[in-house]
Amino acid sequence: MSELNTLLLHCRSGFEKECAAEITTRCAEIGVYGYPQFEPAQGYVIYHCHEPGTAEVAIRKLRFRDLVFARQWSACVARLERLPSADRITPIAEQVAKMPSCSEVMIEVADTTEGRELQGFARKFSSALAQALRQQSLLLPRKQRSQWRLHVMVIDGKTLWLGVAPVANSSPHPMGIQRLKFPAAAPSRSTLKLEEAWHYFIPKRRRDELLAGGMTAVDLGAAPGGWTWQLVNQHMFVIAVDNGPMNEDLMESGQVEHRREDAFTFAPPKPVDWMVCDVVDKPARVTELVVHWALNGWCRNAIFNLKLPMKQRFDEVEDCLGRLRGELASAGIAYRLEARHLYHDREEITCWLSLTPEN
Ligand SMILES: C[S@@+](CC[C@H](N)C(=O)[O-])C[C@H]1O[C@@H](n2cnc3c(N)ncnc32)[C@H](O)[C@@H]1O
Structure with a gap:
């Protein structure tokens, strides 16, 4: 899995700096070095590792629950760009073939206004992708539990990050968001x-x-x-x-x-x-x-x-x-x-x- 060179971390929009400082610090503590990259208020941080494959080392060794500002994370193989709208799946499948086996796909977007606008597309794309990957035996049958989960972070209709996260060392919720219904009888949103x-x-x-x-x-x-x-x-x-x-x-x-x-x-x-x-x-x-x-x-x-x-x-x-x-x-x-x-x-x-x- 030497191609997992990048970490992608979701955070609250406006907290990219904190998320970046935290992952840089925690990675350095285990001897993984690199540099963070983000735009203000984009809702996620990219951490580029210097040594090939060390994003995998980080995502295995660091405890996800020890991170405060990261809501979700994945170790990525690549940022896929200029995906043809007629067939986005083939270039993704080529990359998935090089990745560890997964039995589930989690499609994610940034928790921002732009990200939320992509959610409809992401949902439809998610089922089409899962079906195609299963047909090509690139996704294990649902019942077969795998240690890894495939993560697809949609940046726009032509661009996405492709990665994996350990099921036991990541959030079970897309983008790490636990949705709760406000109890009508409660006196405050707090x-x-x-x-x-x-x-x-x-x-x-x-x-x-x-x-x-x-x-x-x-x-x-x-x-x-x-x-x-x-x-x-x-x-x-x-x-x-x-x-x-x-x-x-x-x-x-x-x-x-x-x-x-x-x-x-x-x-x-x-x-x-x-x-x-x-x-x-x-x-x-x-x-x-x-x-x-x-x-x-x-x-x-x-x-x-x-x-x-x-x-x-x-x-x-x-x-x-x-x-x-x-x-x-x-x-x-x-x-x-x-x-x-x-x-x-x-x-x-x-x-x-x-x-x-x-x-
Ligand atoms: C964010 S509000 C709490 C909201 C509450 N948890 C809820 O769910 O409705 C903060 C509260 O802390 C109280 N507070 C601030 N300083 C305090 C102090 N020194 N002792 C007691 N209460 C204090 C304020 O009066 C205010 O009601």
């Missing part, structure tokens, strides 16, 4: 951030253990109550800390106690199962708050947002997560920490700190 965070961070096998009825939670910066609504929806008992007003219907559930207090000085009466925090403040200050909760043993799990500054956003994330890891390690606390720029996040990232890791 509710989707916590819902997506649970989907993304908590493995299915641990769902019942970590999100169970009767658990207790503290929601810091809770008003008007979108995150509290999610906790109540899981039948948890919640202390909602915020000077602002909470949604009245939510308060009528009888599962919420509203405390008009400062999130940074609030101490829970008893340790809780979950602490969640959506306070808008400096990321370093929120990091300190989470460290304080962890060192005091006040929660078993935490989900918190780090609002990103205007500049040096990648450096700020590295600093905050590094600080948190350092503090927990010096205190000898077992933990698992994951962070992700979720689809429903804007100028923030979401982190999950588990103080009850599996092993």
Whole structure:
């Protein structure tokens, strides 16, 4: 597979610089060198590896879940250009023949206005391509599970990137986008951030253990109550800390106690199962708050947002997560920490700190 020389990473439009800085840093840590290329607001980054085949090394060795800003990725063989509209499939098939065997095709576009306009074309093309590749035995039968998935990133009707990603080390969703329906009864759209965070961070096998009825939670910066609504929806008992007003219907559930207090000085009466925090403040200050909760043993799990500054956003994330890891390690606390720029996040990232890791 020596032809996999390029990584393609999807990210939120406007976060190409952060995505590029992150992949450059993580690749250098495993001895893969190259350079990123992107246009502002294009919704993806290309990372050209210097040594042939090292995009494959990177996509195998790096853990996709360790990347914060990449929503999806693939290791590409080529950018196919000037594809004839009468037969786009033949040149693609020629390339696919050189790639590892896959049993599924994922067609993707950039998460931008231009990208979304291509979605209709991409969908139709996807089924035609899959059918043609299967007929030529270039795609394994659906039932035959393969380690790799074929990725086709449509740039326009004549241009695309062709690549592969390990099924177990990439997002199962096209462009890494987890689509969720807004629950009509929830008091704010922020509710989707916590819902997506649970989907993304908590493995299915641990769902019942970590999100169970009767658990207790503290929601810091809770008003008007979108995150509290999610906790109540899981039948948890919640202390909602915020000077602002909470949604009245939510308060009528009888599962919420509203405390008009400062999130940074609030101490829970008893340790809780979950602490969640959506306070808008400096990321370093929120990091300190989470460290304080962890060192005091006040929660078993935490989900918190780090609002990103205007500049040096990648450096700020590295600093905050590094600080948190350092503090927990010096205190000898077992933990698992994951962070992700979720689809429903804007100028923030979401982190999950588990103080009850599996092993
Ligand atoms: C983004 S909103 C939270 C939205 C909420 N998660 C939801 O889903 O409805 C941020 C909240 O943090 C609160 N906040 C900011 N600083 C705070 C502090 N020091 N203590 C408590 N709440 C604070 C604000 O009043 C605001 O309601």
